[in-house]
Amino acid sequence: MATKKTTASAKKKAAPAASFSLNTTDFKESILKHLHSTLGTDENKASNRAWAEATAAAANDFVYERLRQTQKAHFEADTRAVHYLSAEFLMGRLLSNNLHNLGVFDAAADALKDLGQDISVILDEEPDMALGNGGLGRLAACFIDSLATLNYPAIGYGIHYEHGLFRQEFRDNRQIERPDEWREYGSPFEICRPESVQQVPLFGYVETVFDETGNMKKKWHPGRVIKGIPWDVPIVGYGAETVNILRLWESRASDFFNWDVFNAGGYIDSQAENAEAEAVSKVLYPNDETEAGKQLRLIQQYFFCACSLKDIIRRYSRAHGNDWSKFSTQNVMQLNDTHPAVAIPELMRLLVDEHDLNWDDAWTICRESFAYTNHTLLPEALEKWDVSLFERVLPRHLEIIYEINRRFLEDEVEVKWPGNDEIKAKLSIIEEGDSRKVRMGHLSVVGSFKVNGVAQIHSELVKKDLFPEYDALFPGKFTNVTNGITPRRWLKACNPRLSALLTEKVGENWPRDLELLRDIAKYADDPAFQKEYMDIKLANKVDMAATILELTGVEVDPTAIFDIQIKRLHEYKRQQMNLLHILALYRRLLENPDYDMNPRVVIFGSKAAPGYKLAKDIIYALNCIAEKVNSDARIKGKLKVVFLPNYRVTIAEKLIPAADLSQQISLAGYEASGTGNMKLALNGALTVGTLDGANIEIAEEAGEENVCIFGMNVDEVQALQAQGYNPWDYYYSNPELKAVLDWLDTDYFTPGKPGELSSIKRSLLDGGDPYMALADFQSYSDAQKDADSRYSDKAGWARAMIINTATMGKFNSDRSMEDYVRDIWKLTKCPVK
Ligand code: GL7
Incomplete structure (x- = not known):
């Protein structure tokens, strides 16, 4: 398992974050000065927005000075x-991030406190x-x-x-x-x-x-x-x-x-x-x-x-x-x-x-x-422009593209594959056909x-x-180059409780050198550490529960499994498969009120492209199902469904520290990498995922036993596609799957309006289920059951979460940058005095 590795970087000392010689008193004075002289207002009448701007201005005094020094150093070198x-x-x-990166977050928080302000309220002002x-x-x-x-x-x-990006509301x-x-x-x-x-x-x-x-x-x-x-x-x-x-x-x-x-x-x-x-x-x-x-x-x-x-x-x-x-x-x-x-x-x-x-x-x-x-490999996402459009907007560029293409086909393709017109047509920058296109x-x-x-x-x-x-x-x-995420925003700033614990255990350098977190794997079986870690997770979930109540009016139990899918709404990401699983759980609970499962809150955050009809239908269906499930006394609160409106970075920063399960359930071969998967695993969530994109590398790092992998792999997907996939086979052979799909045709979730959710069923059957949700459904449902039983084993669960946090060092975006620098960009560092 991956925890055995100790890397060279874990041993070397990384420099700590430079803190400016800015103590609380200085910061307070600076905020007041900017409140007066930059904002032209007064502490007795300043709005939250004015406080936020004054705090930003105080930070900017340092930012601009470092900017000037950086530009000077780059110019001179x-x-x-x-x-x-x-x-x-x-x-x-940006404000919280800048304060963290300047090393003055605590000084700013204390300064604002002395001034009678709560930093979290002030930070909330920023769109x-x-x-x-x-x-x-x-x-x-x-x-x-x-x-x-x-x-x-x-x-x-x-x-x-x-x-x-548009603000999302539900009506x-x-x-x-x-x-x-x-x-x-x-x-x-x-x-x-x-x-x-x-x-x-x-x-x-x-x-x-x-x-x-x-x-x-x-x-x-x-x-x-x-x-x-x-x-x-x-x-x-x-x-x-x-x-x-x-x-x-x-x-x-x-x-x-x-x-x-x-x-x-x-x-x-x-x-x-x-x-x-x-x-x-x-x-x-x-x-x-x-x-x-x-x-x-x-x-x-x-x-x-x-x-x-x-x-x-x-x-x-x-x-x-x-x-x-x-x-x-x-x-x-x-x-x-x-x-x-x-x-x-x-x-x-x-x-x-x-x-x-x-x-x-x-x-x-x-x-x-x-x-x-x-x-991305999605064919519809590979940009092509009509030649006629190009010619109108950028006539000279079209000529240049033609010349690039002519030389490329004659000097390179023809030399490699003489006389092969088929390959030429395939590699040509211009796609021929009824309307010619620039690829x-x-x-x-x-x-x-x-x-x-x-x-x-x-x-x-x-x-x-x-x-x-x-x-x-x-x-x-x-x-x-495998993607990465910045541990400053996605752990240090967004999960202060866990960050403090990690700093206590491995020192303060982990936000630069995330491999240092491997060291906490040695506490994975230590009951005292497990308790500390899980108390933090629970505290984050309590906070999240309050946010959920505030944003949606839904009350959730913080001890339930927080099962989270946050990403854009797209058929290939298969929120519809998650939906079918919710219906299956609901049905099991209705059929047997004592059905053995841990209370679970399934949480979504997602925007659909305004013109993507089916994606919007899935959002609608999930909201309707949530309404029904959340108010059904028969299931005694064992299942809740929450769709948070207007999902965005700021909501992600609140949700990720509170997650137990991270749903990464795209059809294998379709999610190029994913990066939410990395953020969630770093904050301890167990991945319920397919062998797709970076999930594969996450499983390698955390160890297969600390993730819940399910479904077809890329080869199996391609084999099934080649053989001819028929979703009806799964519909007829799986009674539970059939029952939940048929449910969508009734008015159970849309009283008086049968058929309102039928488009989802239709896309999965008549529409051919292009992303094979039905083929992977049973395996997905089994993985979810497995996750549920693992959650019941408190020590085992804590251990798996700790190992996830400990082993995500690879997904530091600093590592991605060093890969780009070494293999592609060939940059040298430019120190700034
Ligand atoms: C995406 C991929 O879908 C996603 O898997 C990847 O993590 C991300 C960053 O590389 O890029 N491609 C794409 O077009 N969008 C993505 O998010 C919008």
Whole structure:
């Protein structure tokens, strides 16, 4: 079992978090000073929001000083840097995180207390910065935290969405979407940098011209130009030696006021133009995994890539002028999925059209500068843009893509597979057919020097199933970097009770070096430690129970099993299978009130894409089932179902420390990695999971006996798919499964309205059950039963939880960053004095 390993890193000493010479008294004075001089208010009348802003301003005094020192050090050392290009950064709240990373959280809490304020109330004032949908966006946030912590020169580049992911409300049990207003009254966590504004051309046409020496050049005459305004969010590394930035671009009309139009009486028209330009960064597309080919989405992608590349080039030119020979030794650009893939032809355009490099030199620079992370195998999520759309929005880029493709097919594919048109069609960046399309995944692979998947099995499938010919053509280009999570936010800050216990046992360095937690495995059988650990879990569950009551009105028993599934709603993640299991438990309890099971609270947190009908039907069904089950006196409170509204980072931070079971039940081969699985296991929850994504590596680390694995593995899934899967077989052969599916056709959960839940049954039977929930149902139900009986063995359960916490060191996002640095980015640390 994994607990036997003692790693080298467990022995070496990591530096403790730097604490600023800021004691409670200093902090108090600083908060008061900012309350008076920054907020212009007074302690006798300050609102909670004013207190929060004053506290943020007090912290910012340190953040900005470290930011200045960091930028100076990076400039002087002229070091290679990574530019993390991502359409999403799901940051959550920043104040608590910054206080923790500055090492002043306790000082701030005491200072506020002295001032008559409760820090948890003050922190609750801050809206989440929800500029992302789910795992992919949160991963980007964890990565930039780790890069700053490890003193690597790094910039995150993204979009300054005015509205992040929608706020979810339930009305009559159905999800409704409301706009998110994270910066309605401004944000103290960002700095506007008007000196670094960029112009972004769009639309128009391309002209062929000849320069004085007779060389052919392409000249793009854009149809319009919009402006990109950078907002910098300081990213405070743990210990605050390095403070990097996240630079987010906001779109505006290029000339705020068009006087010519105005004078001609076109005031209204000019306002319409402004609105159109501002629309580009107005809202985050709320679809996780998939996005239909919408013009505005392509413009968003191009907008932030164009701004970012010009910014990178500006910074490079400051040190190297027009000498391009060092561009790719100084810069690496990581494409977080294909969303920023248009950066590849944009860099070609800048180098060839605007800086007069020849094609070959420019292409070499591109291919040495870009690396691409694939986050999904779902076919509908691999972005493709209609050629006609591309041609309208980015006419010059389409020409460049054609030229990249022509050379690639002739010089590389033809050489490797002479005369093989089938392979050419497969590898072509352009998909032929009724409507021709640009394949952004292909473009990313061709234009990058490395391509990585996000967990071992996923990276294998990327090579084997998604891009096998590319793997043959580019040996060594494909690699794996298993995802990670920052232990600062996902243990230290969110679970202060457990953190204190861990610090007492292994010292204060574990938030950097999570492998140090292996040491607590030696207490796994110690009854005194088990008690301490389980008392903490119970206290977290008591807190959670209060939150549940407050948010939903449902009363739950904190000693019940807290069985948690928190993630976006998607058929492949199989919330519908969890639903069937809830119905099975409910039915067993109705048939036999003495049915032997521990009281259980099944908790969901999840948003559905607004246009994803079935996902919304599943939310509706779960809410209806919850209503019925929770009020049914016959089952004596043994089963409760809770669907928390508006799931987001801040809710995750409360739920994760209170979890007993972590449901990671995707169909094997479909969840690229998962990262919630890591957070839950680190906080002690036992994984009820399939052999999918990072679950496999979690089981390896914790030991099979400390997780509940069930269901088909990838090979079995593929075999069943090949043989022809028929969900009806399972329906007819499993009476319990049949009964719960048939239940959905009645009006039992929707009194007077039979058929309201039928779409779920239909998708699982007539719809062919594409994610094989029925095939895995029995095995899932058995695993849940096993989890239940293990929960009854208090000592065994405590032991398993402790081992989970002890063995998750691998999933520190610092480790992910070191993997990227070693295998892809080749950065050197830049210490900041
Ligand atoms: C995702 C994967 O679905 C998820 O498994 C992975 O953990 C995450 C980060 O790598 O990326 N891919 C994707 O498109 N979204 C994800 O969350 C939205």
